Amino acid sequence: MNRIQREKFRDRNMRQKYDLLHIKSTLNTPALSGLYLKNFYNAAKRYDLTLPSEIVDSDLKFCGNCGVVHVPLYNTDISSTIEGTKEMFKMVCKKCQYEAIFENPRIESAKVVRSKSNSPTLTATLTPKSTVTPSLTSNKINKNKAKDRAKKRKNNSLNNLLANKKKEQNNGSSSSLSSLTLESFMKK
């Protein structure tokens, strides 16, 4: 097999394994899904493929215990509780009763106290131009800052400092040159 054939084979192989994982849930044989999942992961490892975190993360797409694909309403129940500043998502696999709990920071409730003067501006933000411009301006400000910082950094580098000194010495008239003489040195 040459390189292209090998890649094609790999793609087909992985795709088939991935499809099988999804078909498994429809075939009513949950006992096998763990096996297929492991097979898929092993193949990914063998081919040196980095899978996205949505697939690899434990308990997220596949049940951490039996390996079945999570499908809400069919084999998974999802519920959420709020505890203080955190949201807890609970996914319960109906096949093996395995519970996976995810913690998330809660979305901040930005309950705005609306005053009458405030309302027109709210509607104005809807137009595409106004939504685009603030982001653009903020970008510009950031860019300028970055540029300034880069300039400063350049100026501070050793090479530039030396160059500046040389320039000064060249421009700095005879006084600096004369300073090299013993007399001027003594005067100082």
Add this chain to the structure above:
Amino acid sequence: MSSLKATDKRIAKRRQVYKTILSNPFVNEEHIWPHVSNQQLVIELLQKYVLNKLQHLIEMNVDKSQWPFTIMTDFNKIYKYISSSDLPTYDNKMILFVCNKDPDVPSVMLQQIPLLTSMSQKEIILVQLPKGTLTLLQKYIELPYGMLLLPTNQFDPIFVNQIQEQVSKQNLAWLKPLKYKHTDIKLVKSSAPLITKNKETKTKK
């Protein structure tokens, strides 16, 4: 033997690309969220038909129980509403707005929402909203999960139709067989020709 320069050139000619290996129409993971053709229009519609009314109601201090329409934002309530099967038929259609591009919305939940809507027995129009909509919506109503469910029968049908036109249909082939129960039928009553001489009987299954 080729020179070092030549091999260097040959290697440099190849560029690094990323290919999708797992994408296929069966699992269809990259199009798991239905495509919205004109996002700006969707937001404008939402603003005109829902948010502006909400603002009036809040300004007039109308109690939530007396609002002319119901709005659901809590995940558990939405989940229950979608999964319940004893709703009257006129309640079967709904629009679910999800701010799936905003970073604050939990990704664990987002991953399951498209599956949830396509698995439901009801007709749900799933609409993904562009980035930054969460902050806009939160000016009017608290969205603890970045989701907004509207039963369509309480809203203007023009609004519903226009939203529906903008959103493509969900197509997750692998979920389709899951929606239906397996049949327990093993034998089907049928008819077979009468036996003639030595021919074997043919039975239809």
